Amino acid sequence: MYRSLAVLLSGLMLVAAPVWAGAPPWERVEAVQNVLDGETPVRGAIHLDLPLVSRDGSAVPLTVEVDSPMSEDDYVASIHLFAVSNPYPEIATIHLTPRMGQAKVATRVRLNESQRVVAVARTNTGRVYADAREVRVTVAGCLARDATYDSDTLMLARVRAPERFSAGEPGEVTTLINHPMETGLRKNGDGNLIPRRIVHRVAASVGAETVMEAELHRSVSADPYLRFFVAPVEDGTLTVRWDEEGGESAVREESLRLR
Amino acid sequence: MTRGRINRRQALKLMGAMGAGPFLAAGGRIPPAAAGGPAGRVVVVGGGFGGATVAKYIKRFDPAVEVTLVEPSRRHFTCPFSNLYLGGLYQFDALGHGYEELVSRYGVQVVHSMADDVDADGRTVRLAGGETLSWDRLVLSPGIDIRWGELEGYTRAAAEKAPHAWQAGPQTHLLKKQLEAMEDGGTFILVAPDNPFRCPPGPYERVAMVANYLKSHKPKSKILLLDAKDNFSKQGLFLDGWRKNYGDMIEWVGRSQDGEVVRVDADRLEVETEFGTTHKASVLNVVPPQRAGFIARRAGVTDASGWAPVEPRTFASPRVEGVYVIGDATEAAPMPKSGFCANAQGKVTAAAIVADLAGVDGPDPSWANTCYSTVAPGYGISVAGVYGIREGHIEEISGGVSPADADAAFRRREAEYAVAWYRAITQDTWGTA
Amino acid sequence: MGKSQWFQVWVAAGLLGIGGSAVADTPPAPDRVDVIAATCGNCHGTDGRFVSAIPPLAGRPADELYARLRAFKRGDNDPTVMDRLAGGYTDDELKAVARYFSRVAESPSGDKER
Numbered sequence: 001m002y003r004s005l006a007v008l009l010s011g012l013m014l015v016a017a018p019v020w021a022g023a024p025p026w027e028r029v030e031a032v033q034n035v036l037d038g039e040t041p042v043r044g045a046i047h048l049d050l051p052l053v054s055r056d057g058s059a060v061p062l063t064v065e066v067d068s069p070m071s072e073d074d075y076v077a078s079i080h081l082f083a084v085s086n087p088y089p090e091i092a093t094i095h096l097t098p099r100m101g102q103a104k105v106a107t108r109v110r111l112n113e114s115q116r117v118v119a120v121a122r123t124n125t126g127r128v129y130a131d132a133r134e135v136r137v138t139v140a141g142c143l144a145r146d147a148t149y150d151s152d153t154l155m156l157a158r159v160r161a162p163e164r165f166s167a168g169e170p171g172e173v174t175t176l177i178n179h180p181m182e183t184g185l186r187k188n189g190d191g192n193l194i195p196r197r198i199v200h201r202v203a204a205s206v207g208a209e210t211v212m213e214a215e216l217h218r219s220v221s222a223d224p225y226l227r228f229f230v231a232p233v234e235d236g237t238l239t240v241r242w243d244e245e246g247g248e249s250a251v252r253e254e255s256l257r258l259r
Numbered sequence: 260m261t262r263g264r265i266n267r268r269q270a271l272k273l274m275g276a277m278g279a280g281p282f283l284a285a286g287g288r289i290p291p292a293a294a295g296g297p298a299g300r301v302v303v304v305g306g307g308f309g310g311a312t313v314a315k316y317i318k319r320f321d322p323a324v325e326v327t328l329v330e331p332s333r334r335h336f337t338c339p340f341s342n343l344y345l346g347g348l349y350q351f352d353a354l355g356h357g358y359e360e361l362v363s364r365y366g367v368q369v370v371h372s373m374a375d376d377v378d379a380d381g382r383t384v385r386l387a388g389g390e391t392l393s394w395d396r397l398v399l400s401p402g403i404d405i406r407w408g409e410l411e412g413y414t415r416a417a418a419e420k421a422p423h424a425w426q427a428g429p430q431t432h433l434l435k436k437q438l439e440a441m442e443d444g445g446t447f448i449l450v451a452p453d454n455p456f457r458c459p460p461g462p463y464e465r466v467a468m469v470a471n472y473l474k475s476h477k478p479k480s481k482i483l484l485l486d487a488k489d490n491f492s493k494q495g496l497f498l499d500g501w502r503k504n505y506g507d508m509i510e511w512v513g514r515s516q517d518g519e520v521v522r523v524d525a526d527r528l529e530v531e532t533e534f535g536t537t538h539k540a541s542v543l544n545v546v547p548p549q550r551a552g553f554i555a556r557r558a559g560v561t562d563a564s565g566w567a568p569v570e571p572r573t574f575a576s577p578r579v580e581g582v583y584v585i586g587d588a589t590e591a592a593p594m595p596k597s598g599f600c601a602n603a604q605g606k607v608t609a610a611a612i613v614a615d616l617a618g619v620d621g622p623d624p625s626w627a628n629t630c631y632s633t634v635a636p637g638y639g640i641s642v643a644g645v646y647g648i649r650e651g652h653i654e655e656i657s658g659g660v661s662p663a664d665a666d667a668a669f670r671r672r673e674a675e676y677a678v679a680w681y682r683a684i685t686q687d688t689w690g691t692a
Numbered sequence: 693m694g695k696s697q698w699f700q701v702w703v704a705a706g707l708l709g710i711g712g713s714a715v716a717d718t719p720p721a722p723d724r725v726d727v728i729a730a731t732c733g734n735c736h737g738t739d740g741r742f743v744s745a746i747p748p749l750a751g752r753p754a755d756e757l758y759a760r761l762r763a764f765k766r767g768d769n770d771p772t773v774m775d776r777l778a779g780g781y782t783d784d785e786l787k788a789v790a791r792y793f794s795r796v797a798e799s800p801s802g803d804k805e806r
Binding site: 320607609669 | 721722724736742772776781
């Protein structure tokens with residue numbers, strides 16, 4: 001099934017689309033296999049977008065979108081992102097709900113080196129989709145990085161939502177929190193490991209209902225950035241909460257107003 | 260020999276061995292060179308650092324190759340050092356370079372026209388006047404085009420009020436005039452784009468040069484640099500250099516501090532950031548998103564990114580046979596989009612084309628780059644690199660930035676070298692220093 | 693006849709108004725040393741002849757040039773950018789480039805033969 005579909009797609013698709021012959025690119029990646037849990041994903045309904053070439057592997061923009069009605073009966077329940085050649089491939093797991101209205105999420109990720117990024121999506125009905133992208137990461141002295149993180153604005157969070165929504169129509173929300181996302185793998189100037197410090201959860205809710213919840217891992221860039229959709233049916237307040245692993249939290253509220 | 264054509268060397272050799280008869284009988288095309296004509300025809304589109312260099316160096320490597328350079332302007336005004344003009348440290352006229360030496364000394368034919376279209380199958384370029392030029396190899400070095408409208412509100416009309424000055428010429432004059440008309444105590448805002456873009460250190464040198472002008476003419480003014488990135492070229496050196504020379508006049512706001520501008524209102528000289536902050540400028544300088552120049556897109560050598568991917572060894576296009584692309588229009592990371600790289604690429608590609616026309620393998624490539632930035636009079640910084648091929652990709656073999664702890668004498672020497680470099684590279688490219 | 697020498701013949705011919713193709717046979721295709729040497733022209737001018745705060749290379753003794761390049765590569769010789777650049781080449785390449793410039797005439801009229 002997969003193979004015949006791939007053959008069909010490779011004949012139809014544009015040159016820019018990834019075409020893999022033979023084994024799918026997630027086959028030998030353990031973290032991906034754990035999520036697939038023995039199932040064979042389907043391509044086509046999921047679209048992963050990253051630049052072909054990145055000059056700054058510390059913050060590579062990533063967008064993933066799944067074709068889905070996002071209705072109570074049929075919605076994308078989770079999206080799993082992997083950078084397969086990073087020391088820890090998990091980037092993030094995003095739990096979605098029909099209240100998002102659109103299964104599209106954007107973030108920025110760390111890519112240690114040129115590699116393949118994989119996205120897996122699972123619907124509430126048990127369908128599994130996957131897509132992959134090759135990204136070339138170049139390193140130049142031009143962009144030699146500072147080892148220190150300016151902590152003046154640590155845990156300062158920002159949220160922006162559209163000024164007006166149409167009832168039930170998705171509008172895009174942009175969020176960012178100032179945080180180093182210290183991996184625990186980096187050394188400081190004295191050669192000692194800088195302790196791990198991660199924002200591991202971002203959750204958005206309207207009233208008592210969760211809209212979206214994301215588990216973030218070490219491959220998410222510093223200053224975690226997340227864009228997602230919300231489709232409010234009435235005026236309300238969007239609450240976004242960030243939690244540090246065993247540490248602090250930040251909360252921001254934003255009014256959602258219908259036209 | 261990639262297309263089954265007979266090149267001059269092979270033709271001469273084979274004719275010597277067995278006479279011309281078998282060739283003609285076999286329908287092989289004998290290039291005119293075999294009868295004393297050119298060793299091949301190369302058309303180069305674009306007379307900037309890349310195009311002028313590749314034209315000159317093809318002629319240096321093999322004068323028998325016929326080279327035609329298509330460039331609309333009679334003088335090319337360079338982006339490098341246009342910041343120093345804004346800062347009051349260099350004359351605008353000294354940024355202009357003509358094509359006289361390419362013609363008189365090297366025998367390049369220069370056609371002052373615009374290339375409108377490329378026919379890759381027929382191997383011709385059509386010019387704005389309707390005439391066509393035939394080529395055996397085509398080199399496109401068109402530089403950048405602005406992606407008008409990609410940044411909301413930033414249109415051609417907006418650029419007349421909020422200049423980009425990222426292509427030297429009228430835009431540079433406009434920005435200079437606006438600076439001169441600005442009130443003391445005003446705010447100069449520069450909007451910097453995400454990667455990739457022409458001249459990675461350019462926005463940061465520009466604010467330094469604007470600060471140099473304001474410091475002596477309008478010392479109460481402020482400079483705000485709103486950036487779509489958190490990391491930029493020579494970042495530590497710039498931040499340190501700004502502070503040492505201009506105190507707190509320059510404020511840089513990176514993306515994670517809401518520095519990314521998402522909308523421009525050129526009439527009101529206002530910009531809006533990603534999280535909804537509005538900043539009002541006295542003078543607004545927008546460095547907008549960019550892509551490869553028109554003719555590269557027209558010729559079909561660009562991909563979805565808007566830039567032209569290239570075969571690393573030669574900068575031949577993997578998309579259109581017989582066509583090479585060099586300079587800012589290419590995706591050649593980790594090489595930056597700099598005039599220095601365009602010049603270095605021009606030389607490697609000139610060698611590759613001459614070798615290809617001769618039916619032999621071109622040399623293993625080696626490119627270099629040095630980007631000097633002038634932070635203040637007598638205060639220069641640099642990034643330098645040597646590039647080569649590793650595992651099929653372009654990689655930086657050696658390189659780095661000026662030491663963070665260098666003394667004043669070191670910075671002074673780099674400022675002097677910056678001027679010497681500009682004079683040398685313009686001599687090497689156009690011969691008009 | 694070496695490439696650089698060949699080029700000088702061509703330039704001289706050009707100055708005398710003689711057509712290029714009539715003067716010499718096909719020059720050897722450019723090699724890696726030609727490309728590296730050309731790259732130096734970016735700061736030192738074409739053929740390393742440009743005189744400025746950055747010193748010219750044309751016509752300087754090969755031993756002297758090579759010694760300086762080797763020192764730069766080690767970080768000696770009070771470098772600014774040359775240490776960062778010299779590291780991009782093998783010692784053999786540095787030696788070949790030094791030899792290349794030692795054989796280039798100090799001025800395009802070619803008053804120094806090799």
